[in-house]
Amino acid sequence: MKKTIAGALALSALLLIFGCTQPEVRNLADTSIKGVVEDGSAKNFLKIADATVWLIPAADVAAMGKTPIVVKKNAANDEPLEDNLAANCGHYLKAKTGAKGEFSIDNVPGGKYFVYVEPTDSRHLPGGDMSRKAMSVSELAAAPLTVKVSGNVPATATYVGTSKCLRCHEERKHFSQTMHRLGIQVVGKTPGKLQDYSRFPNINKGLDKLMAGTTFWFHSYDKTRSFDKYLISTKAPADASSVSYTATFFKDTDGKLKFRTTNAKDATDPARVYPVELAYGGGVYKQRYLYRVGADLFPFVQFNQEGNDSYADRGRKQWRDYHGDWLFNEGTRKLSNPSPAKSFDSNCASCHYNGYTLTKTASGGYKAGSANDRNGEIDIDGDGKPNEINMGCETCHGPGSAHVDASEMESPSMIVSPKKLTAARSAMICGQCHSRPEGNLKNDQPVNAANKMMLPGTSRNTFLNQYTIREDATVKSLWADGLHSKAHHQQYTDFIKSSKYRNGSHLVDCADCHNPHGEAKFAHQLKADPKTAEACTSCHAKYADLKTHVVEKTKCTVDASKITCSDCHNTKTMQSGAGLGKGLTGKDGKNYWLNDITSHLYDVPRKDNKGVKGVEPGKAMPVPYTKPCGAACHNTSNL
Numbered sequence: 001m002k003k004t005i006a007g008a009l010a011l012s013a014l015l016l017i018f019g020c021t022q023p024e025v026r027n028l029a030d031t032s033i034k035g036v037v038e039d040g041s042a043k044n045f046l047k048i049a050d051a052t053v054w055l056i057p058a059a060d061v062a063a064m065g066k067t068p069i070v071v072k073k074n075a076a077n078d079e080p081l082e083d084n085l086a087a088n089c090g091h092y093l094k095a096k097t098g099a100k101g102e103f104s105i106d107n108v109p110g111g112k113y114f115v116y117v118e119p120t121d122s123r124h125l126p127g128g129d130m131s132r133k134a135m136s137v138s139e140l141a142a143a144p145l146t147v148k149v150s151g152n153v154p155a156t157a158t159y160v161g162t163s164k165c166l167r168c169h170e171e172r173k174h175f176s177q178t179m180h181r182l183g184i185q186v187v188g189k190t191p192g193k194l195q196d197y198s199r200f201p202n203i204n205k206g207l208d209k210l211m212a213g214t215t216f217w218f219h220s221y222d223k224t225r226s227f228d229k230y231l232i233s234t235k236a237p238a239d240a241s242s243v244s245y246t247a248t249f250f251k252d253t254d255g256k257l258k259f260r261t262t263n264a265k266d267a268t269d270p271a272r273v274y275p276v277e278l279a280y281g282g283g284v285y286k287q288r289y290l291y292r293v294g295a296d297l298f299p300f301v302q303f304n305q306e307g308n309d310s311y312a313d314r315g316r317k318q319w320r321d322y323h324g325d326w327l328f329n330e331g332t333r334k335l336s337n338p339s340p341a342k343s344f345d346s347n348c349a350s351c352h353y354n355g356y357t358l359t360k361t362a363s364g365g366y367k368a369g370s371a372n373d374r375n376g377e378i379d380i381d382g383d384g385k386p387n388e389i390n391m392g393c394e395t396c397h398g399p400g401s402a403h404v405d406a407s408e409m410e411s412p413s414m415i416v417s418p419k420k421l422t423a424a425r426s427a428m429i430c431g432q433c434h435s436r437p438e439g440n441l442k443n444d445q446p447v448n449a450a451n452k453m454m455l456p457g458t459s460r461n462t463f464l465n466q467y468t469i470r471e472d473a474t475v476k477s478l479w480a481d482g483l484h485s486k487a488h489h490q491q492y493t494d495f496i497k498s499s500k501y502r503n504g505s506h507l508v509d510c511a512d513c514h515n516p517h518g519e520a521k522f523a524h525q526l527k528a529d530p531k532t533a534e535a536c537t538s539c540h541a542k543y544a545d546l547k548t549h550v551v552e553k554t555k556c557t558v559d560a561s562k563i564t565c566s567d568c569h570n571t572k573t574m575q576s577g578a579g580l581g582k583g584l585t586g587k588d589g590k591n592y593w594l595n596d597i598t599s600h601l602y603d604v605p606r607k608d609n610k611g612v613k614g615v616e617p618g619k620a621m622p623v624p625y626t627k628p629c630g631a632a633c634h635n636t637s638n639l
Helices: 007-019 058-065 080-088 137-141 162-168 170-177 205-211 393-397 401-405 423-431 460-467 491-495 546-554 565-569
Strands: 033-038 052-057 094-096 102-105 112-118 145-148 184-186 214-219 231-233 243-251 257-263 272-281 286-293 296-304 357-360 366-369 581-585 591-594
Touching: 033 052, 033 137, 052 058, 052 080, 052 102, 058 080, 058 112, 080 112, 080 423, 094 102, 112 137, 112 145, 162 170, 162 393, 205 243, 205 257, 205 272, 205 286, 205 296, 272 296, 423 460, 423 491
Parallel strands: 033 145
Antiparallel strands: 033 102, 052 094, 052 112, 184 272, 214 231, 214 243, 243 257, 257 272, 272 286, 286 296, 357 366, 581 591
16 A cells, blocks of 8 residues: 555544445345456456446545645645555455455445455556445446456557557547647648648647748847747847847748748858758647757647737737747857757657657767657657658557457456556546646656656655656746746646545546547537536536526626636636637736636636735736626626
8 A cells, every 4th residue: 555644634544434424324244245356348358357446435535625636746635546445454344355356344334435456466546446436335236246447558558559459449530630640740841641730720730820921020138038038929029139140940841840040140150951850739839840859859839729919918829938948148248049958859749659768878968759650750869761750559558569469358457448547547548648747857758767658557755756856846836826837737736636536526637628639529528518508517407407507606697698606616727839829807907817728726816816816917817707798797896
């Protein structure tokens, strides 16, 4: 067991064991819960012998959910099932499976339980498909249970590429239409079989402008800023002396996109030309462009899909500087090349490349590699074979060679099935990149000492201990309340603080709302339309009468057809691109803003939040009260 729980939580758990405070009050001391543990499908499976089947009281998990989550290595309350088990394994009911996977747990008291399986073999992972929802004793005892557990990839397994996966799993072909597969593209290359842009017709709105020819003026340098130290514009600024250099994008005679940097402060400094090989993003909010210097790739300039040059906020215009300071030395007033230490290979690629590898070169730099695939986008590692430089099937299911080579009966035990993991382990697959830890390279890549990403099925505690030197976002990436995320790709950072992650009824996973394979037709791979209440009431049925709910909570009588759950509970607090426009206007005539990435706390941040009350409108956290939909009845003059 991985942890020792803190005193207060342990006491709470001890008071709750044996279901003493659980809602099902009838005495079922003679009730037995029987079943079988196996892997695979209904057709092909192995019985799992010598596994331990645990009954984890839902009341204990609910009690943990009421404690503030601790975002630290070895925390005692950040994995709802495994942490409760670590604290109370000596008291929880359990049974060992027999040779045919069978088990029986006798004398089960009334109450609700999560069924958690702990295999002893390395071929299977903990959890099981009955670990997500708490069930009453009467439900569990009604008929023999069949608990399905996930396989595990052998240590010797290697990556085979998405094309090989789709040969057998053709029904998952829609994955090629998701931004997880489209995030990085080769400039000027016709998309291959693994990239279908039909859902994102405007993905290259920014790239097309560059291909047509665009010059940027980099001016008004501000060393105090982060990645956008320059203001950039497509027209010469009024103050010519503020310009450090220009960058002109053009399609060269060889058909390739390039850009030329020209020193505006020293005409004797020779211009430099760089090839642009890859475009990064474009389908959702922003696009950046990767140029090559020697063996390395670097990102440059950001196109904001929703940007508007009439906005005064530099981060909400159509074009934004992105590490333009790497190309000019303000001290020497000369053009420069970026440091190899800043390369995309060693700072960003791990969360994008399927089967990411990073090798130290003879020159002291790094070279990234990824899974070979005959339909891969580019030969990124120079071995003569095309690679997947986007996420693939194996990113979430693990390297597939053993699975491919195994018999039908054995193959399920050689691959990870996220839906058969605990919700916490499944969410961790997404969370490793949708949070902001610092990995062993001391940057945003969550890699271990061997420069590897975690394998699917890894526990949160193992991830934090082996793949991070800082667990998550720093204060500057959060709003003033210390809860809501400000910086992008921090959905998981918020999610683990929510009641959906820790509660006594249904432990939610990212895939409960999002379809990772892309079969869903709604934005962001959502299974239901977020513009309708059905996206939430499929689980929260008691709020189906949205009008009554809104009146009860807010005293607001607005037409229920004009708002839905997400307007209040999914506030877009994080900014990735330019945001989604203006909010209400404050008393000084300045406007509040709408950002573009949804908070996954699912709370309703109020107007008295520290990030709003007393804060200048342009710097305030977006909250429902400052949205333009409240213009008729929301008064921002006293904020």
